[in-house]
Amino acid sequence: MRVAPGLTRPLVVRSTLVGDPGDLISRLPGTAPYAWIRRGEGLVAWGEAARVTVPPGPGRFEWARDRLSEIFDQAHVDDDVRAPGSGPVAFGSFTFDPDSPGSVLVVPRTILARRGGRAWLTTIGEELLDPVAPIRDPGRIRYGDGSLTAPEWEHAVAQAVRRIRSGRLAKVVLARDLTAVAERPIDVRLLLSRLAARFPECYAFSCAGLVGATPELLVRHTGETIESLVLAGTTARGTGTADDVARGAALFASEKDRQEHACAVESVRETLGPLCAELKVPEEPELLVLPNVQHLATPVTGRLTAGISVLDVVAAMHPTAAVGGTPTRTALEVIRELEGMDRAGYAGPVGWVDARGDGEWGIALRCAQISGSRARLFAGGGIMAGSDPAAELAEAQAKIRVMQYALEG
Numbered sequence: 001m002r003v004a005p006g007l008t009r010p011l012v013v014r015s016t017l018v019g020d021p022g023d024l025i026s027r028l029p030g031t032a033p034y035a036w037i038r039r040g041e042g043l044v045a046w047g048e049a050a051r052v053t054v055p056p057g058p059g060r061f062e063w064a065r066d067r068l069s070e071i072f073d074q075a076h077v078d079d080d081v082r083a084p085g086s087g088p089v090a091f092g093s094f095t096f097d098p099d100s101p102g103s104v105l106v107v108p109r110t111i112l113a114r115r116g117g118r119a120w121l122t123t124i125g126e127e128l129l130d131p132v133a134p135i136r137d138p139g140r141i142r143y144g145d146g147s148l149t150a151p152e153w154e155h156a157v158a159q160a161v162r163r164i165r166s167g168r169l170a171k172v173v174l175a176r177d178l179t180a181v182a183e184r185p186i187d188v189r190l191l192l193s194r195l196a197a198r199f200p201e202c203y204a205f206s207c208a209g210l211v212g213a214t215p216e217l218l219v220r221h222t223g224e225t226i227e228s229l230v231l232a233g234t235t236a237r238g239t240g241t242a243d244d245v246a247r248g249a250a251l252f253a254s255e256k257d258r259q260e261h262a263c264a265v266e267s268v269r270e271t272l273g274p275l276c277a278e279l280k281v282p283e284e285p286e287l288l289v290l291p292n293v294q295h296l297a298t299p300v301t302g303r304l305t306a307g308i309s310v311l312d313v314v315a316a317m318h319p320t321a322a323v324g325g326t327p328t329r330t331a332l333e334v335i336r337e338l339e340g341m342d343r344a345g346y347a348g349p350v351g352w353v354d355a356r357g358d359g360e361w362g363i364a365l366r367c368a369q370i371s372g373s374r375a376r377l378f379a380g381g382g383i384m385a386g387s388d389p390a391a392e393l394a395e396a397q398a399k400i401r402v403m404q405y406a407l408e409g
């Protein structure tokens with residue numbers, strides 16, 4: 001754990017109600033912004049009061065929770081707001097693979113939040129004046145292959161299908177990466193504002209260089225209540241209304257996609273069941289229509305038995321079969337073997353947690369890892385016995401377009 005220079009421990013935290021701050025993203029000063037926003041509500045943050053660098057390995061979520069509790073328990077908190085996300089908050093990103101380095105929790109120095117029509121400001125230590133630097137366009141973007149070319153990735157999908165047909169596993173999610181190089185440094189705020197405007201249904205997020213707009217809520221924890229939105233099963237948007245509706249109906253009727261979705265819902269039911277006194281899982285999925293794709297979606301709600309942190313729920317749930325596969329352990333082996341890359345934060349949990357243990361965590365999809373003028377874009381899809389490599393490649397490309405749009409407008 002590291003406390004920022006110039007700050008004393010214990011941290012001195014103050015949350016106060018403020019007038020409507022307008023568009024939250026426009027208030028971000030520029031360097032290393034943090035964000036979690038949906039439909040104009042959520043949290044933006046900047047600066048760094050403390051950082052927990054999480055070592056890889058089993059038990060990493062519990063380890064991170066304990067280090068964070070040490071910081072939060074000692075803090076002097078003056079909180080007039082008393083809402084989920086008021087008082088000290090940590091933003092976090094965990095790698096998909098427990099054995100990969102790069103998981104982190106950061107307690108920002110300044111947080112601006114809006115929830116249910118109220119807005120508040122949380123500051124740690126002395127209030128700093130953070131001038132908002134103008135947003136700059138990154139200029140032309142040049143793309144390149146990541147670890148695998150498109151044909152190599154199709155080949156990996158075909159191999160996954162063979163492993164599934166041989167009975168080794170029922171489902172595996174395979175992903176690929178693309179590289180992007182801009183003419184100038186990439187301003188995360190530009191990506192966030194484009195994503196939030198175009199994908200208001202999704203959670204626009206930014207944490208430690210991982211930026212995206214995910215439709216998939218891993219878990220929202222408020223008091224005793226938890227919510228999750230399970231996604232799996234995807235089709236493209238149509239060329240017109242009739243085509244759009246027909247594609248949605250075909251997705252809903254597709255046995256392959258319904259089975260793929262059922263795997264994801266089952267993995268969530270199995271992990272949340274033991275934690276909940278009550279768990280509601282609808283019998284049938286809904287259709288979630290996004291600007292680029294349509295998904296089968298199941299909203300799950302539950303009431304927790306014990307007062308546990310959202311990080312404990314994340315620990316139990318990750319990786320769901322929406323991004324890993326069924327059975328999980330075999331799917332992880334196949335992913336490591338066939339993808340030829342480290343997913344880093346892609347498909348890992350990303351979100352925030354407060355000192356009460358409330359928080360919101362998504363699965364980091366439709367995202368890119370940004371570093372200066374470079375980006376690594378990721379997307380994938382669930383592979384079943386009936387998957388067609390060319391169709392899977394097209395689906396991954398449709399998903400990757402989210403971040404291409406964020407970069408290019």
Ligand SMILES: C=C(O[C@@H]1C=C(C(=O)O)C=C[C@H]1O)C(=O)O
Binds near residue numbers: 379399
């Ligand atoms: C793996 C991704 O998305 C996941 C896979 C889906 C699918 O295969 O149908 C749908 C939603 C997500 O759970 C991605 O966006 O990269």
